[in-house]
Amino acid sequence: SGYSDLKDCKNELKSLKYMWDLIQLVHYQFNAWKLTLWDKIDTDFLLAQIKELQKKQVNPVNPANKEIKNWSAFTALNERVKNMAVILPLISDLHSKSMMNRHWKKLMAITGKNIQFSSPKFCLEDLIQLELYKYSDDVNELVDSANKEARIETNLGKIQKVWEDEVLSFNEYKGCFIIGALDETIEYVDDHSMQLMGMMSQKDVEEFKETVLEWQKKLKAVDTLLGIWIKVQKNWQRLETIFLASEDIKAQLPEDTKRFQKVDSDWRELMIEAETEPSVIEACNYEGREELLFEMHSEIELCEKSLNNYLEQKKKVFSRFYFVSNQALLDILSNGNNPEIVNGYLGDCFNGMKCVKFVEEGPRPYKVAEGMISKENEYVKFGSKFEFNGAVENYLC
Numbered sequence: 001s002g003y004s005d006l007k008d009c010k011n012e013l014k015s016l017k018y019m020w021d022l023i024q025l026v027h028y029q030f031n032a033w034k035l036t037l038w039d040k041i042d043t044d045f046l047l048a049q050i051k052e053l054q055k056k057q058v059n060p061v062n063p064a065n066k067e068i069k070n071w072s073a074f075t076a077l078n079e080r081v082k083n084m085a086v087i088l089p090l091i092s093d094l095h096s097k098s099m100m101n102r103h104w105k106k107l108m109a110i111t112g113k114n115i116q117f118s119s120p121k122f123c124l125e126d127l128i129q130l131e132l133y134k135y136s137d138d139v140n141e142l143v144d145s146a147n148k149e150a151r152i153e154t155n156l157g158k159i160q161k162v163w164e165d166e167v168l169s170f171n172e173y174k175g176c177f178i179i180g181a182l183d184e185t186i187e188y189v190d191d192h193s194m195q196l197m198g199m200m201s202q203k204d205v206e207e208f209k210e211t212v213l214e215w216q217k218k219l220k221a222v223d224t225l226l227g228i229w230i231k232v233q234k235n236w237q238r239l240e241t242i243f244l245a246s247e248d249i250k251a252q253l254p255e256d257t258k259r260f261q262k263v264d265s266d267w268r269e270l271m272i273e274a275e276t277e278p279s280v281i282e283a284c285n286y287e288g289r290e291e292l293l294f295e296m297h298s299e300i301e302l303c304e305k306s307l308n309n310y311l312e313q314k315k316k317v318f319s320r321f322y323f324v325s326n327q328a329l330l331d332i333l334s335n336g337n338n339p340e341i342v343n344g345y346l347g348d349c350f351n352g353m354k355c356v357k358f359v360e361e362g363p364r365p366y367k368v369a370e371g372m373i374s375k376e377n378e379y380v381k382f383g384s385k386f387e388f389n390g391a392v393e394n395y396l397c
Contacts, residue, residue: 023077026053030084034125038117041124043092050085086133091124093143098150102207103142110138148204155199156211159192163218167278170271174240177271178233182226185280189223218281225284228293235300236267238327243303246334249310256306263299266292318393320349336392340365347375349396359385 033046094107104117111130116122132139166188169180196216199205205212242249243260250257270292274283283289311329315321321329328345335341340358347354354375358366367388371381388395 019071019074019077022053023073026077026081029053030080034123034128036124037120038122038124041091041095043088043095047085047088050081050088053081083131083133084128086136087128090132090136090139091127093140094127096143096146098146099143100146100149103146106142107139110135110142145204148202149207152199152202152205152208152212155195156208156215159195159215162188162192163281166280168274168280168283170275170278173237176268177275178237179229179274182230185222185226189219189226193219193223218285221290222280222284225290225293228290228297232267232293232297232300235297235304236263239300239303239307240264242307242330242334246330248334248336249307249330252310253303253306256303259299260303263296263303266296314393318396320396321393324348332392338365339367339369339388342388342392342396356386 029049101118104115107130108114111132111134113130115126115130117126166185168182168185170177171180172178193216196212196219199208199212200216239260243253243257244264270289273286277283277286307330308326311321311326311333314329314333321332324332324345328348332342332345343355343358346356352374354373354377356369357371357373357379359368359370360366361368369382369386369388371379373379
């Protein structure tokens with residue numbers, strides 16, 4: 001039995017030596033890693049070393065493991081290696097380029113410890129002292145948030161770059177500038193507005209909330225201003241000839257003609273200013289421009305209302321004017337004293353008639369007709385000559 005005790009003692013000493021050799025190996029290995037500078041840490045290599053250490057600890061083929069696995073020193077060793085195995089992947093995540101100073105400060109708040117993360121001597125030991133294994137979920141959430149914030153920041157940068165280069169195009173029209181095609185600009189407004197709305201729905205937008213809100217405001221201004229700008233432009237183009245070139249309209253609607261002349265003057269001045277500063281963002285956020293365009297739109301609507309009332313009166317006198325467009329009717333009324341031009345519209349007013357045949361005598365425009373021509377080019381001579389005298393709506397009755 002004495003020999004048996006000696007044998008047990010010998011085996012126990014072997015196990016103790018094996019255990020302390022492992023402890024010494026881990027201690028030496030970890031100490032060698034501690035001074036590795038932050039940008040030199042190779043977590044993949046270190047994790048491979050950890051796996052090798054773990055194999056030596058739990059290898060069932062090694063009988064010494066059976067003897068020492070329940071010893072407190074060996075349990076502490078296992079815990080230390082296990083913690084390092086948790087820390088290293090977290091350190092790998094913390095190497096993300098998305099980690100900014102604000103995220104490192106949040107990490108210190110999570111762990112309750114301070115580190116000199118911006119120091120050139122920042123190393124693995126600093127991170128080990130944070131005991132990251134205790135805050136694994138929090139660290140993962142922090143890095144995930146940093147990556148999402150980076151995506152938001154990148155997308156904001158792309159949006160900003162697009163609008164730095166986006167400018168209005170202009171075409172010349174009757175001695176004035178008008179806005180050219182806006183298809184691409186409108187597409188950008190719609191696309192970027194949707195992106196910004198998506199950003200605002202994310203909890204990670206907080207760091208960039210002010211910037212996102214600012215861009216939403218800018219793009220809303222672009223959308224609103226371009227909408228009213230194009231509306232005013234189309235109406236101005238449509239009415240410019242009517243109010244500025246038609247003597248009949250000037251005589252019949254003098255107040256509205258003056259009103260439109262003011263709009264015309266403001267419009268031309270506006271377009272000269274816009275052409276010198278074509279940036280879409282600048283042009284659509286120019287102080288006072290939105291108010292001016294809405295005022296011009298209101299004034300044009302008043303002119304158009306008076307014009308429509310004027311045309312309605314003419315239609316009541318000669319009901320067949322209802323068969324022609326307002327633009328054609330304006331041309332007819334503007335050229336009432338030129339029957340040759342009115343003649344071109346007679347086919348629109350009368351179902352079977354194409355035009356009249358004038359007596360081609362005397363100065364032009366001819367004002368006496370001797371017959372009419374059908375849409376099938378049949379000629380019918382009038383019983384007596386017809387003179388185109390007076391207001392057009394009267395002589396056509």
